[in-house]
Amino acid sequence: MTASIAGIGAYVPETIVTNDDLAKIVETSDEWITSRTGIRERRISTGEETSDLAAEAARRALAAAGVKAEDLDLIIMGTSSPDCNYPSGACEVQAKIGAVNAAAFDVSAACAGFIFAMNIVQGFFKSGIYQTALVIGAETLSKVTDWTDRSTCVLFGDGAGAAVLKNEKTGILDMLMGSDGTKGEALMCKSRTLGNFLTGTKPEIGFMTMDGQEVFRFAVKRVPESIETLMKRNHMEKDDIRYYVLHQANERIVEAVARRLKEPMDKFPMTIAKYGNTSTASIPLLLNDMVEQGMLKDGDKIIMSGFGAGMTWGAVLLEWKQSV
Ligand code: UT7
Numbered sequence: 001m002t003a004s005i006a007g008i009g010a011y012v013p014e015t016i017v018t019n020d021d022l023a024k025i026v027e028t029s030d031e032w033i034t035s036r037t038g039i040r041e042r043r044i045s046t047g048e049e050t051s052d053l054a055a056e057a058a059r060r061a062l063a064a065a066g067v068k069a070e071d072l073d074l075i076i077m078g079t080s081s082p083d084c085n086y087p088s089g090a091c092e093v094q095a096k097i098g099a100v101n102a103a104a105f106d107v108s109a110a111c112a113g114f115i116f117a118m119n120i121v122q123g124f125f126k127s128g129i130y131q132t133a134l135v136i137g138a139e140t141l142s143k144v145t146d147w148t149d150r151s152t153c154v155l156f157g158d159g160a161g162a163a164v165l166k167n168e169k170t171g172i173l174d175m176l177m178g179s180d181g182t183k184g185e186a187l188m189c190k191s192r193t194l195g196n197f198l199t200g201t202k203p204e205i206g207f208m209t210m211d212g213q214e215v216f217r218f219a220v221k222r223v224p225e226s227i228e229t230l231m232k233r234n235h236m237e238k239d240d241i242r243y244y245v246l247h248q249a250n251e252r253i254v255e256a257v258a259r260r261l262k263e264p265m266d267k268f269p270m271t272i273a274k275y276g277n278t279s280t281a282s283i284p285l286l287l288n289d290m291v292e293q294g295m296l297k298d299g300d301k302i303i304m305s306g307f308g309a310g311m312t313w314g315a316v317l318l319e320w321k322q323s324v
């Protein structure tokens with residue numbers, strides 16, 4: 001038995017912020033952003049919290065799967081911008097959707113969070129502990145973005161995606177996760193700084209900082225490596241893989257991965273132009289688009305690959321089953 005996607009759902013805030021909108025607040029241009037990243041616009045929340053986006057994506061995934069919230073055994077949410085340090089985002093979603101029988105917790109693996117969550121669910125399914133799970137990737141990165149820093153503020157967006165997983169015969173064929181904490185400073189968002197009655201300082205709140213080129217190099221190395229590892233140990237050739245569903249960080253990263261794998265771009269669907277980089281939400285948002293467009297058929301093999309702060313990376317090889 002293995003984890004199978006029974007239903008997908010997604011939700012993004014209504015407000016669209018274009019590159020031209022950003023050119024009014026920092027020194028940038030539509031031309032620079034589009035040519036360096038492929039991003040044309042992103043959604044930015046004007047009131048909804050991460051758990052609001054996540055709960056709506058979860059409701060849609062449950063509806064698509066035909067599963068009731070009370071039938072969920074487990075909720076795992078990947079997020080790096082939860083509403084609170086605690087309770088977890090997953091617990092907040094649990095309360096919002098009424099998943100009274102589920103254990104709920106968050107995973108902190110940044111842009112690889114959704115893939116890490118799927119890996120964890122697979123562990124529970126393989127051991128027979130749980131049968132039905134909800135995995136969510138949800139972010140309101142707009143609240144940790146430094147809106148005066150043009151090197152980061154043009155990249156990110158808010159959104160959420162969710163998938164209901166069931167323990168069935170067809171689904172995840174293999175998966176992997178990896179981390180390299182020594183490169184953590186390349187992409188970082190400090191929590192509150194230390195400050196208390198002994199230090200005599202007040203805690204300050206951190207914003208995201210990034211060494212873009214370091215992250216770029218890391219992604220272009222680790223993503224093809226992960227994909228090739230999964231194909232090799234499952235005796236698959238490139239022709240066996242229908243789509244590569246990559247974390248949407250930068251169109252140029254996707255193109256570089258395609259070149260390294262010697263695969264055509266039409267096997268790499270993208271949503272980066274309309275959502276920007278939504279971190280852990282990007283893979284389920286993309287999957288949701290693919291399902292809506294009828295791109296996936298029974299038996300299709302896809303590889304999902306996430307990478308990001310930590311540094312973290314993970315990949316899932318999945319055989320699609322037309323239950324969604
Ligand atoms: O989920 C993972 C999250 N992170 C990532 O995926 C980031 C991966 N890295 C990237 O996507 C790219 O490195 C960036 C898009 C962040 C940057 O692209 P780049 O081609 O590596 O540009 P750069 O950092 O080398 O900057 C080139 C120039 C610099 O000016 P000078 O020094 O050449 O005069 C920057 O100051 O572009 C300048 N620049 C900008 N100009 C206009 C940086 N940001 C902007 C901007 N608008 N928004």
